[in-house]
Amino acid sequence: xxxxxxxxxxxxxxxxxxxxxxxxxxxxxxxxxxxxxxxxxxxxxxxxxxxxxxxxxxxxxxxxxxxxxxxxxxxxxxxxxxxxxxxxxxxxxxxxxxxxxxxxxxxxxxxxxxxxxxxxxxxxxxxxxxxxxxxxxxxxxxxxxxxxxxxxxxxxxxxxxxxxxxxxx
Amino acid sequence: xxxxxxxxxxxxxxxxxxxxxxxxxxxxxxxxxxxxxxxxxxxxxxxxxxxxxxxxxxxxxxxxxxxxxxxxxxxxxxxxxxxxxxxxxxxxxxxxxxxxxxxxxxxxxxxxxxxxxxxxxxxxxxxxxxxxxxxxxxxxxxxxxxxxxxxxxxxxxxxxxxxxxxxxx
Amino acid sequence: xxxxxxxxxxxxxxxxxxxxxxxxxxxxxxxxxxxxxxxxxxxxxxxxxxxxxxxxxxxxxxxxxxxxxxxxxxxxxxxxxxxxxxxxxxxxxxxxxxxxxxxxxxxxxxxxxxxxxxxxxxxxxxxxxxxxxxxxxxxxxxxxxxxxxxxxxxxxxxxxxxxxxxxxx
Amino acid sequence: xxxxxxxxxxxxxxxxxxxxxxxxxxxxxxxxxxxxxxxxxxxxxxxxxxxxxxxxxxxxxxxxxxxxxxxxxxxxxxxxxxxxxxxxxxxxxxxxxxxxxxxxxxxxxxxxxxxxxxxxxxxxxxxxxxxxxxxxxxxxxxxxxxxxxxxxxxxxxxxxxxxxxxxxx
Numbered sequence: 001x002x003x004x005x006x007x008x009x010x011x012x013x014x015x016x017x018x019x020x021x022x023x024x025x026x027x028x029x030x031x032x033x034x035x036x037x038x039x040x041x042x043x044x045x046x047x048x049x050x051x052x053x054x055x056x057x058x059x060x061x062x063x064x065x066x067x068x069x070x071x072x073x074x075x076x077x078x079x080x081x082x083x084x085x086x087x088x089x090x091x092x093x094x095x096x097x098x099x100x101x102x103x104x105x106x107x108x109x110x111x112x113x114x115x116x117x118x119x120x121x122x123x124x125x126x127x128x129x130x131x132x133x134x135x136x137x138x139x140x141x142x143x144x145x146x147x148x149x150x151x152x153x154x155x156x157x158x159x160x161x162x163x164x165x166x167x168x169x
Numbered sequence: 170x171x172x173x174x175x176x177x178x179x180x181x182x183x184x185x186x187x188x189x190x191x192x193x194x195x196x197x198x199x200x201x202x203x204x205x206x207x208x209x210x211x212x213x214x215x216x217x218x219x220x221x222x223x224x225x226x227x228x229x230x231x232x233x234x235x236x237x238x239x240x241x242x243x244x245x246x247x248x249x250x251x252x253x254x255x256x257x258x259x260x261x262x263x264x265x266x267x268x269x270x271x272x273x274x275x276x277x278x279x280x281x282x283x284x285x286x287x288x289x290x291x292x293x294x295x296x297x298x299x300x301x302x303x304x305x306x307x308x309x310x311x312x313x314x315x316x317x318x319x320x321x322x323x324x325x326x327x328x329x330x331x332x333x334x335x336x337x338x
Numbered sequence: 339x340x341x342x343x344x345x346x347x348x349x350x351x352x353x354x355x356x357x358x359x360x361x362x363x364x365x366x367x368x369x370x371x372x373x374x375x376x377x378x379x380x381x382x383x384x385x386x387x388x389x390x391x392x393x394x395x396x397x398x399x400x401x402x403x404x405x406x407x408x409x410x411x412x413x414x415x416x417x418x419x420x421x422x423x424x425x426x427x428x429x430x431x432x433x434x435x436x437x438x439x440x441x442x443x444x445x446x447x448x449x450x451x452x453x454x455x456x457x458x459x460x461x462x463x464x465x466x467x468x469x470x471x472x473x474x475x476x477x478x479x480x481x482x483x484x485x486x487x488x489x490x491x492x493x494x495x496x497x498x499x500x501x502x503x504x505x506x507x
Numbered sequence: 508x509x510x511x512x513x514x515x516x517x518x519x520x521x522x523x524x525x526x527x528x529x530x531x532x533x534x535x536x537x538x539x540x541x542x543x544x545x546x547x548x549x550x551x552x553x554x555x556x557x558x559x560x561x562x563x564x565x566x567x568x569x570x571x572x573x574x575x576x577x578x579x580x581x582x583x584x585x586x587x588x589x590x591x592x593x594x595x596x597x598x599x600x601x602x603x604x605x606x607x608x609x610x611x612x613x614x615x616x617x618x619x620x621x622x623x624x625x626x627x628x629x630x631x632x633x634x635x636x637x638x639x640x641x642x643x644x645x646x647x648x649x650x651x652x653x654x655x656x657x658x659x660x661x662x663x664x665x666x667x668x669x670x671x672x673x674x675x676x
């Protein structure tokens with residue numbers, strides 16, 4: 001059960017530039033997180049872009065969708081900035097079918113001591129193995145269907161757009 | 170979808186005693202891990218014991234099974250030492266039915282910088298939400314059915330007892 | 339041998355705001371660093387300001403100098419942004435006499451995993467106990483007299499303005 | 508001003524063996540600590556042994572003393588287990604003259620998140636540059652003369668054997 005991991009940047013992969021005091025992207029930290037988690041999953045990692053999700057355009061999202069469609073795996077995890085993660089999920093849902101796609105990210109960069117990134121990655125990799133085909137967001141220990149999720153900008157917490165009857169999310 | 174978390178000790182919760190240089194148990198680190206992961210899952214945490222899994226007896230395992238049966242939640246995560254995790258899974262499988270039970274742990278204590286505990290917890294909490302009733306071990310990013318898992322003592326890696334046809338694990 | 343610690347902000351005390359992705363100041367991390375270092379030194383900690391050292395004005399520097407002169411201790415450590423640390427050292431040297439003043443800081447915020455702040459603090463607290471009265475910068479494991487130090491903006495490393503004959507720095 | 512660093516093991520360099528759950532020695536972490544501290548000091552690092560200081564014999568101490576005498580540097584930092592650090596200091600004081608020797612260590616291994624090792628190393632490297640010839644212990648942010656120091660086994664804190672008049676320690 002091979003899994004494809006696409007990285008796109010986001011808070012997840014930001015680092016601190018000690019020469020100018022700014023946050024920036026260098027390399028993805030995906031490999032070190034998988035090593036830290038002692039992961040034995042068969043994964044292929046493909047960095048697609050390294051950007052803030054606020055800078056993500058329709059073209060970027062189309063590229064991600066194309067990569068999801070064309071890759072041979074039907075289980076896909078995407079690391080993504082949290083601000084527009086729900087928007088990208090909606091685009092993917094329209095274009096990618098028959099595959100389980102889980103988007104995740106981090107509120108604090110991996111390289112900073114108190115990041116949620118390792119927890120979220122463990123969570124996303126588990127959901128992608130166990131959820132039926134569809135597009136999901138995995139944050140805060142939970143998963144959300146692509147059509148029922150938003151990031152609450154005041155609290156930084158992901159939540160449903162509307163109550164879920166079955167209470168399964 | 171409430172989740173019950175039982176903690177039993179294991180490497181996961183070990184700390185370093187700086188007065189005598191030995192590893193010991195003080196408190197569970199479950200709360201701080203859930204905070205670190207920005208978890209918004211409705212969980213109840215119940216510490217059952219604080220022991221090395223090599224010291225776990227049939228009585229301990231019976232106690233865990235009873236607690237699993239009696240708690241009102243049907244989704245249960247158990248943190249457990251890795252050495253006998255598979256053995257406890259087999260005991261639980263015989264006694265607990267109709268619930269999804271996921272055992273997980275850590276190869277390195279949470280308090281040490283390079284622990285896999287946060288990754289494993291994210292993974293276990295995701296599997297418990299998405300797998301059908303049954304008893305599972307979640308380690309190395311993967312999940313294993315209770316009747317097809319062992320810890321390889323030479324490598325420290327969890328593996329199947331026998332090949333899985335469908336390749337879903 | 340009481341020591342006064344003044345904090346002024348700088349990279350040292352920056353944190354990551356997970357709601358807007360910006361770096362900001364909340365509280366000084368001085369207490370937790372002293373606890374982490376198991377320090378048993380008699381220190382008084384006084385936060386004077388919480389600013390980037392690029393925003394530090396003549397007024398800020400005068401305030402720091404006044405505080406150094408008026409405090410009862412004759413051993414003073416000041417945490418400070420690295421960009422203008424040498425400039426503040428020159429102002430203090432003109433106004434504060436008969437006291438040992440050591441400025442230090444960090445290239446990476448304390449809260450980020452790979453900070454030099456704990457090392458620098460250990461170093462500054464040692465120098466303030468053992469150097470004769472004067473104003474010094476303690477960075478990169480070394481100490482520099484106030485009149486012979488600059489931060490090299492290209493490398494981020496502190497260095498002498500001119501070679502030191504005795505080679506003691 | 509070259510500095511020699513001798514490593515001897517101790518809590519400082521212990522690691523967690525994830526296969527058997529025991530603490531053990533692999534390599535010294537001195538290089539990574541100096542990198543983390545952005546140290547620009549000219550140092551030579553020589554691992555002499557990798558043992559618990561409770562296992563240190565007269566022969567081990569003689570070896571350390573010989574190395575201190577024979578190395579070309581007159582500024583020496585020694586990392587050492589805390590339990591018998593004061594005893595080794597006394598042996599060195601009798602055999603090594605005309606050099607500044609600073610022993611330091613850690614209450615918690617470097618590899619564990621909450622170690623005092625980086626703070627202590629920053630402190631020891633500063634003291635070795637600024638104190639007159641003699642043998643010292645640097646722990647808890649303080650320095651102690653070799654003939655007036657012990658580790659309090661109840662508290663884990665280093666303290667004077669007798670009060671110091673001048674109050675300079």
